[in-house]
Amino acid sequence: xxxxxESHPVLSPDEAKKxxxxxxxxxxxxxxxxMQRAGGAIxxxxxxxxxxxxxxxxDGRLLVxxxxxxxxxxxxxxxxxxxxxxxxxTAELICPFGERRLRPLTTRALQALRHRFRDRVTTAADDxxxxxxxxxxxxxxxxxxxxxxxxxxxxxLERVNGLPVRLRAAVDLPSGDVFRADFTYATGSVKSTVxxxxxxxxxxxxxxxxxVEPVKGPRRILTPELLAPLKLFRPSHSDKRAYGHLFxxxxxxxxxxxxxxxxxxxxxxxxxxxTAFVPENLAPAFAARAPEAMWVGCPLAPAGGLALEGLHLxxxxxxxxxxxVIGPGLAREPETLxxxxxxxxxxxxPILLDADALQPEIVREAKGPIVVTPHAGEFTRxxxxxxxxxxxxxxxxxxxxxxxxxRIAAGxxxxxxxxxxxxxxxGGPVLSRGGSGDVLAGLIGGQLAQTPSxxxxxxxxxxxxxxxAADALARAHGEVAVNVTQLLDFLRPxxxxx
Numbered sequence: 001x002x003x004x005x006e007s008h009p010v011l012s013p014d015e016a017k018k019x020x021x022x023x024x025x026x027x028x029x030x031x032x033x034x035m036q037r038a039g040g041a042i043x044x045x046x047x048x049x050x051x052x053x054x055x056x057x058x059d060g061r062l063l064v065x066x067x068x069x070x071x072x073x074x075x076x077x078x079x080x081x082x083x084x085x086x087x088x089x090t091a092e093l094i095c096p097f098g099e100r101r102l103r104p105l106t107t108r109a110l111q112a113l114r115h116r117f118r119d120r121v122t123t124a125a126d127d128x129x130x131x132x133x134x135x136x137x138x139x140x141x142x143x144x145x146x147x148x149x150x151x152x153x154x155x156x157l158e159r160v161n162g163l164p165v166r167l168r169a170a171v172d173l174p175s176g177d178v179f180r181a182d183f184t185y186a187t188g189s190v191k192s193t194v195x196x197x198x199x200x201x202x203x204x205x206x207x208x209x210x211x212v213e214p215v216k217g218p219r220r221i222l223t224p225e226l227l228a229p230l231k232l233f234r235p236s237h238s239d240k241r242a243y244g245h246l247f248x249x250x251x252x253x254x255x256x257x258x259x260x261x262x263x264x265x266x267x268x269x270x271x272x273x274x275t276a277f278v279p280e281n282l283a284p285a286f287a288a289r290a291p292e293a294m295w296v297g298c299p300l301a302p303a304g305g306l307a308l309e310g311l312h313l314x315x316x317x318x319x320x321x322x323x324x325v326i327g328p329g330l331a332r333e334p335e336t337l338x339x340x341x342x343x344x345x346x347x348x349x350p351i352l353l354d355a356d357a358l359q360p361e362i363v364r365e366a367k368g369p370i371v372v373t374p375h376a377g378e379f380t381r382x383x384x385x386x387x388x389x390x391x392x393x394x395x396x397x398x399x400x401x402x403x404x405x406x407r408i409a410a411g412x413x414x415x416x417x418x419x420x421x422x423x424x425x426x427g428g429p430v431l432s433r434g435g436s437g438d439v440l441a442g443l444i445g446g447q448l449a450q451t452p453s454x455x456x457x458x459x460x461x462x463x464x465x466x467x468x469a470a471d472a473l474a475r476a477h478g479e480v481a482v483n484v485t486q487l488l489d490f491l492r493p494x495x496x497x498x
Contacts, residue, residue: 002456006460007221008189008220008223009211013144013192016188016191023210028105031070038074038077039080041185041208042187043080044081047082049475050167051475051476052474056082058086060135061135064091066095066110066139067175068101068102069103069106069144070105072095073103073105073106079113079121082135084116091120091121091122092123092133094123096153128159131164132164132165138160138169138170138171138179138181140179142171143193145175157179170185170200171185172185173197182202183201184197184201187206188206188210189210202425202428218420218421219423220421220423227494230270230465231495243270243272244449245272245273246271246323246446247275248325249276249324249326249340249343250326250327251286252306252330253282253303254329255328255329257435258329258355258438260289261328261435261485263442264289264488265446266446267290267446268446269447270447271450274294275296275317278298279297296317301336307339308335311339314343318347323350324343325442325445326343326353327356328438328442329355330356331356336356347368350369350370350371351369352444353373354441355378355438369398370397371400371455372397388401391409392410392419393411393412396412396414398410406427407424424463426467431466433484436466443491468494469487471494473489476490
């Protein structure tokens with residue numbers, strides 16, 4: 001079973017507990033060092049994610065829910081990091097179990113916070129805190145919590161959910177699966193319970209260096225190390241042909257912009273050459289918009305898509321391609337879909353199928369390796385009731401199932417037990433816009449053209465790059481007043497921050 005080394009396993013709560021017991025062996029010095037790393041990472045991540053809503057102000061107000069265990073300590077140390085960076089900020093603590101019941105390292109974290117910021121840290125009195133908070137840090141329960149939840153804690157969490165809070169952050173897992181988080185910060189490892197939570201918000205994996213040695217597992221979290229090769233110098237004696245030639249097939253009168261967005265993204269992917277086959281009435285305008293690509297105008301079908309008679313224009317050039325993208329803006333005209341089906345029978349190079357090319361009959365006809373990039377509705381059209389893993393095994397495709405957490409599944413055809421599913425935790429609502437998938441298709445296609453023998457690596461690399469660019473865009477301009485093509489200007493920052 002092939003496994004990307006640039007990934008870490010998803011662990012069950014019991015597996016995570018055993019891992020930490022192995023790493024720390026009850027040594028409080030090691031546990032305290034890990035807690036400091038976790039708290040610092042959470043605090044920095046909160047400040048970073050807060051940039052998407054205008055930032056956490058210098059005089060911000062924090063509410064910290066402190067549990068007995070190490071999650072409470074993580075939350076306290078995160079608050080310390082935030083107060084250190086926001087010099088007029090204050091923190092109010094709620095310790096519903098009482099300070100005397102805190103575990104020793106959580107008590108140590110509380111003492112450290114009070115020692116550094118004595119005048120800026122208060123413990124909430126019997127009256128429930130009022131007013132607006134900039135951040136709420138939930139450190140009541142961790143992944144070892146077992147239901148049921150005490151009624152008084154349930155009531156507390158529901159009252160906290162009703163408070164006006166700009167950013168709600170959970171440590172490892174929203175407490176009781178009741179706390180409604182905007183972000184959940186998975187420290188050290190990602191637990192299966194947080195992936196299943198409906199109140200976790202966006203999940204951020206904070207790697208604390210727990211996986212020094214590779215750990216196997218069928219469900220995995222992608223790491224930024226996949227982008228490392230894109231940050232290196234290229235050989236000084238480079239030639240454009242060394243970086244692949246991507247063919248893009250798409251466009252229609254109904255959806256003219258989709259294929260242009262895919263080509264623009266491909267041109268930013270590092271690929272050496274891009275040739276796009278589009279309806280002949282669109283080619284001149286597209287060539288003016290992106291002169292770096294080679295645009296081939298093809299005959300139109302009656303409804304404005306690509307006509308089957310244009311097949312010869314592709315066939316006479318097809319040996320030049322190292323990878324293909326078929327589908328952006330294609331539309332569903334029967335003649336156009338027949339063209340796509342004819343192409344996948346002929347092409348030995350890897351193909352990415354997107355949008356309206358995601359038809360069961362087209363996927364079945366593919367001659368070479370394929371990557372498919374459906375959203376949930378398109379996946380149902382392809383797979384029916386089959387699971388992601390079952391469809392990946394049945395089709396032999398690398399499947400990129402787009403969503404709030406994009407999952408990429410791949411494995412040998414016919415062997416569901418050998419399918420591995422990778423999770424990408426980057427991106428977010430800023431990607432909930434038309435055209436986002438077209439940009440992704442171009443990025444993955446460009447990577448596929450450069451590494452045609454590694455479709456899984458190309459797909460996961462494109463997904464991470466796309467998601468990290470979206471996060472950078474949101475931090476710079478928010479999640480509302482932006483458009484999809486702005487992602488292209490944040491591909492470089494996404495690499496430098498990886």
